[in-house]
Amino acid sequence: MTNVYDQANALESALRQSDEFLQMQDLYKKVNEDETSKKLFDEFRELQMTLQQKQMQGEELLEEDIQKAQSSAQEIENDENIKGLMEAEQKMSQLIQDLNRVIMKPIEELYEINNQ
Numbered sequence: 001m002t003n004v005y006d007q008a009n010a011l012e013s014a015l016r017q018s019d020e021f022l023q024m025q026d027l028y029k030k031v032n033e034d035e036t037s038k039k040l041f042d043e044f045r046e047l048q049m050t051l052q053q054k055q056m057q058g059e060e061l062l063e064e065d066i067q068k069a070q071s072s073a074q075e076i077e078n079d080e081n082i083k084g085l086m087e088a089e090q091k092m093s094q095l096i097q098d099l100n101r102v103i104m105k106p107i108e109e110l111y112e113i114n115n116q
Helices: 004-017 019-033 035-056 063-078 080-115
Strands: none
Touching (some): 004 019, 019 035, 019 080, 035 080
16 A cells, blocks of 8 residues: 555655755745845735734724735736746746646545446
8 A cells, every 4th residue: 555645755856956945945936035035925925924814803804905016916916036036936836736637636536436
Protein backbone atom coordinates (compact mmCIF):
# COMPACT_ATOMS: atom_id res chain seq x y z
CA MET A 1 0.00 0.00 0.00
CA THR A 2 1.25 3.47 -0.91
CA ASN A 3 1.93 5.81 1.97
CA VAL A 4 -0.06 8.94 1.09
CA TYR A 5 2.12 11.11 3.31
CA ASP A 6 5.26 10.02 1.47
CA GLN A 7 3.56 11.02 -1.77
CA ALA A 8 2.50 14.35 -0.27
CA ASN A 9 6.08 15.05 0.79
CA ALA A 10 7.27 14.19 -2.72
CA LEU A 11 4.66 16.60 -4.12
CA GLU A 12 5.86 19.32 -1.75
CA SER A 13 9.42 18.79 -2.99
CA ALA A 14 8.23 18.92 -6.61
CA LEU A 15 6.36 22.17 -5.93
CA ARG A 16 9.50 23.73 -4.44
CA GLN A 17 11.35 22.85 -7.65
CA SER A 18 8.58 23.96 -10.01
CA ASP A 19 9.05 26.91 -12.34
CA GLU A 20 6.03 28.58 -10.76
CA PHE A 21 7.49 28.45 -7.24
CA LEU A 22 11.00 29.41 -8.31
CA GLN A 23 9.62 32.41 -10.18
CA MET A 24 7.57 33.44 -7.13
CA GLN A 25 10.63 33.06 -4.91
CA ASP A 26 12.74 35.22 -7.22
CA LEU A 27 10.08 37.93 -7.49
CA TYR A 28 9.45 37.92 -3.73
CA LYS A 29 13.18 38.48 -3.22
CA LYS A 30 13.05 41.45 -5.63
CA VAL A 31 10.14 42.96 -3.71
CA ASN A 32 12.00 42.61 -0.41
CA GLU A 33 15.20 44.08 -1.82
CA ASP A 34 13.44 47.24 -3.01
CA GLU A 35 12.56 49.47 -0.06
CA THR A 36 9.58 51.13 -1.75
CA SER A 37 8.16 47.83 -3.02
CA LYS A 38 8.58 46.15 0.35
CA LYS A 39 6.83 48.98 2.19
CA LEU A 40 3.91 48.97 -0.27
CA PHE A 41 3.66 45.18 -0.19
CA ASP A 42 3.69 45.00 3.62
CA GLU A 43 1.05 47.74 3.89
CA PHE A 44 -1.13 45.99 1.29
CA ARG A 45 -0.93 42.63 3.06
CA GLU A 46 -1.69 44.22 6.44
CA LEU A 47 -4.72 45.98 4.94
CA GLN A 48 -5.92 42.74 3.36
CA MET A 49 -5.66 40.89 6.67
CA THR A 50 -7.50 43.66 8.51
CA LEU A 51 -10.35 43.67 5.99
CA GLN A 52 -10.59 39.86 6.03
CA GLN A 53 -10.77 39.87 9.83
CA LYS A 54 -13.56 42.43 9.73
CA GLN A 55 -15.50 40.31 7.24
CA MET A 56 -14.97 37.11 9.24
CA GLN A 57 -16.26 38.87 12.36
CA GLY A 58 -19.33 40.02 10.47
CA GLU A 59 -18.35 43.69 10.55
CA GLU A 60 -19.52 45.84 7.70
CA LEU A 61 -16.78 47.36 5.61
CA LEU A 62 -16.88 51.12 5.69
CA GLU A 63 -16.60 53.26 2.57
CA GLU A 64 -13.26 54.44 3.95
CA ASP A 65 -12.03 50.81 4.08
CA ILE A 66 -13.09 50.21 0.49
CA GLN A 67 -11.45 53.41 -0.76
CA LYS A 68 -8.24 52.57 1.11
CA ALA A 69 -8.22 49.08 -0.43
CA GLN A 70 -8.78 50.49 -3.92
CA SER A 71 -6.06 53.09 -3.48
CA SER A 72 -3.64 50.46 -2.18
CA ALA A 73 -4.46 48.13 -5.07
CA GLN A 74 -3.75 50.94 -7.55
CA GLU A 75 -0.37 51.62 -5.95
CA ILE A 76 0.43 47.91 -6.09
CA GLU A 77 -0.53 47.79 -9.76
CA ASN A 78 1.96 50.59 -10.49
CA ASP A 79 4.86 48.80 -8.79
CA GLU A 80 6.44 46.44 -11.32
CA ASN A 81 8.08 44.26 -8.65
CA ILE A 82 4.83 43.63 -6.79
CA LYS A 83 2.80 43.35 -9.97
CA GLY A 84 5.14 40.58 -11.15
CA LEU A 85 4.92 38.81 -7.81
CA MET A 86 1.13 38.90 -7.85
CA GLU A 87 1.05 37.50 -11.37
CA ALA A 88 3.37 34.70 -10.24
CA GLU A 89 1.10 34.07 -7.23
CA GLN A 90 -1.84 33.69 -9.61
CA LYS A 91 0.05 31.10 -11.64
CA MET A 92 0.96 29.21 -8.47
CA SER A 93 -2.63 29.39 -7.29
CA GLN A 94 -3.80 27.93 -10.61
CA LEU A 95 -1.29 25.10 -10.27
CA ILE A 96 -2.55 24.33 -6.75
CA GLN A 97 -6.17 24.38 -7.97
CA ASP A 98 -5.24 21.94 -10.74
CA LEU A 99 -3.52 19.66 -8.23
CA ASN A 100 -6.51 19.85 -5.91
CA ARG A 101 -8.78 18.68 -8.74
CA VAL A 102 -6.48 15.70 -9.32
CA ILE A 103 -6.35 14.89 -5.61
CA MET A 104 -10.13 15.11 -5.20
CA LYS A 105 -10.90 13.03 -8.31
CA PRO A 106 -11.23 9.65 -6.50
CA ILE A 107 -13.75 11.11 -4.05
CA GLU A 108 -15.73 12.80 -6.81
CA GLU A 109 -15.80 9.56 -8.79
CA LEU A 110 -16.90 7.61 -5.72
CA TYR A 111 -19.91 9.87 -5.23
CA GLU A 112 -20.71 9.84 -8.94
CA ILE A 113 -20.77 6.02 -8.97
CA ASN A 114 -23.00 5.91 -5.91
CA ASN A 115 -25.40 8.51 -7.33
CA GLN A 116 -25.99 6.67 -10.59
